[in-house]
Amino acid sequence: MAVYSTNEFKAGLKIMLDNDPCSIIENEFVKPGKGQAFNRVKIRNLKTGRVIERTFKSGDTLEGADVVDVAMQYLYNDGEFWHFMVQDTFEQYQADAKIVG
Template sequence: MFIFPFYNIAQTQQGSSGLWIDDGYLFSASPPVQYSTSDFRKGLKVQIDGEPYIMSECNFVKPGKGNALYKCRLKNLIRGTTLDRTYRGGEQLESADVEETDVQFLYKQGETWVFMDNTTFEQYELDADAVGDGWKFLKDGMKCMMTLFNGNPLDMTPPIQVEMEVTYCEPGAKGNTATNVTKPATIETGAEIQVPAFVNLGDVIRVDTRDGSYVERVKK
């Protein structure tokens, strides 16, 4: 949205051009972004019936005949409810009218995660439902992205990749460098992920937070 000074006008006016005047300022409204089915993916935030949703699942289905189908599960970011929708290839959804802001993870208190806006220093609290699987990758001081709707926090997104220390795993086999043989390992947040067999206790590894997958071992 663009704001231009427009003095000596006190009343509000709005026209078909998408411009309106309020309290002496001229506002220009930008049309919402439209997402086509080719943009659909897990984590995409869209607006349905005036409320923000996030795609928790999206699966592509190619029937024997006809258009491709996209089976999506969407979570309401306000109420936490879910709905299942099927879209034909080429259909569109409107982007969610939400604000994304940089925050820093401060600490966890009980079942509440506390974050701070890096610009305003305002603090926000999220419960377990809002944090979701993000808790697995949160360390004190970590920078994240928070979604706000009407100034209220809805959810958070950790960095795409994070470095985590392995705090427990079975000993790695010497000389085994294969990545297709995996084993469970506990990382410093207490989460368990699958890692290659050669990873050892105390190793620092890089993890993809989108699916919790191992990326690589970080050289010390």
């Protein structure tokens, strides 16, 4: 699994934080006049959708998340499941309505 240092943080990077896959929304590098530099990062938990703000010291590392983004087309909702299709391969997937929202 890939390991990312704070100098590699950028929007859209997928990382593992507290054993949950997360996506970096915003990253701000701060170098104060006195003390160690740090990164102030806004992170979205991919399981819950919650946004949190964390601060990491310069040089800290985080494990990369094994997450794949796939563009899909919405097909229909049968009440219990939402159905999607991968346009390149025509494979169809269903997701529980509780998860989709």
